[in-house]
Amino acid sequence: MRTDPGRLxxxxxxxxIARDLTEEQYVEIVSVVAHTVAIDTMxxxxxxxxxxxxxxxxxxxxxxxxxxxxxxxxxxxxxxxADAGAAEAGIYPNERPPANIMKAMSLVPDEVRSFFDLVTHxxxxxxxxxxxxxxxxxxxHAQIELLAARVSALNRCLY
Amino acid sequence: MxxxxxxxxxxxxxxxxxxxxxxxxxxxxxxxxxLVMFAEAVLGEDDVALARARDALMAAMGPPALVDAAGVVGxxxxxxxxxxxxxxxxxxxxxxxSADFRAALDLDRFAVVDRS
Numbered sequence: 131m132r133t134d135p136g137r138l139x140x141x142x143x144x145x146x147i148a149r150d151l152t153e154e155q156y157v158e159i160v161s162v163v164a165h166t167v168a169i170d171t172m173x174x175x176x177x178x179x180x181x182x183x184x185x186x187x188x189x190x191x192x193x194x195x196x197x198x199x200x201x202x203x204x205x206x207x208x209x210x211x212a213d214a215g216a217a218e219a220g221i222y223p224n225e226r227p228p229a230n231i232m233k234a235m236s237l238v239p240d241e242v243r244s245f246f247d248l249v250t251h252x253x254x255x256x257x258x259x260x261x262x263x264x265x266x267x268x269x270x271h272a273q274i275e276l277l278a279a280r281v282s283a284l285n286r287c288l289y
Numbered sequence: 290m291x292x293x294x295x296x297x298x299x300x301x302x303x304x305x306x307x308x309x310x311x312x313x314x315x316x317x318x319x320x321x322x323x324l325v326m327f328a329e330a331v332l333g334e335d336d337v338a339l340a341r342a343r344d345a346l347m348a349a350m351g352p353p354a355l356v357d358a359a360g361v362v363g364x365x366x367x368x369x370x371x372x373x374x375x376x377x378x379x380x381x382x383x384x385x386x387s388a389d390f391r392a393a394l395d396l397d398r399f400a401v402v403d404r405s
Contacts, residue, residue: 175359205376
């Protein structure tokens with residue numbers, strides 16, 4: 131996942147779930163990797179050292195799994211907006227259907243909240259991604275999307 | 290897809306092939322070549338090339354642009370991993386809207402359904 135995500139396949143995913151991890155644990159690991167990759171890659175781009183990991187905090191995992199989670203279009207189960215309970219409140223936008231990338235980690239709702247906080251800060255808030263009438267950053271929408279698409283091509287990621 | 294949508298809004302045509310790195314110039318996007326070289330260098334392993342690409346981008350566009358560019362590169366390096374590790378498909382409307390340039394650029398070879 132960290133070094134060569136373009137090689138991941140559903141058969142590999144199914145084998146991991148059958149042998150080693152629950153689906154929620156897998157999704158949480160995906161999120162941890164994604165958070166650290168986003169921050170560490172930005173630091174590399176700026177010529178900075180990767181920031182240190184935070185100290186572990188005491189407490190037990192919640193083992194929470196949304197009751198409305200079910201198989202959808204991905205390998206992992208996800209929560210459709212209509213199936214979201216109180217604990218999933220606010221993970222999806224109200225004004226439009228969520229993109230699949232938002233549903234991808236909905237098996238662990240807090241990871242959706244945390245990762246899309248990063249999305250807002252390192253990319254754009256959802257509400258302005260398609261507002262081409264003005265620019266919100268020091269680089270334009272076109273420059274942002276060129277960077278995003280080139281990175282995805284280098285990673286061999288269709289999505 | 291949003292790159293093309295941005296161009297349509299402003300009556301500009303961007304060379305979408307730039308996303309494959311196969312364009313020598315800017316591809317119609319201001320400072321496009323410098324941005325692509327920066328993204329390639331960040332994801333690469335050559336620290337000297339990265340320092341050169343970073344300096345060139347900062348000289349051309351300034352420190353705030355460098356910060357934003359680094360943020361976007363970092364974020365999409367992560368989003369790709371979420372997408373590939375969870376096996377999400379393209380949404381039907383995105384698939385339809387991008388079918389032509391996915392075919393033209395042979396991007397469907399990256400589809401997760403072909404990797405099982």
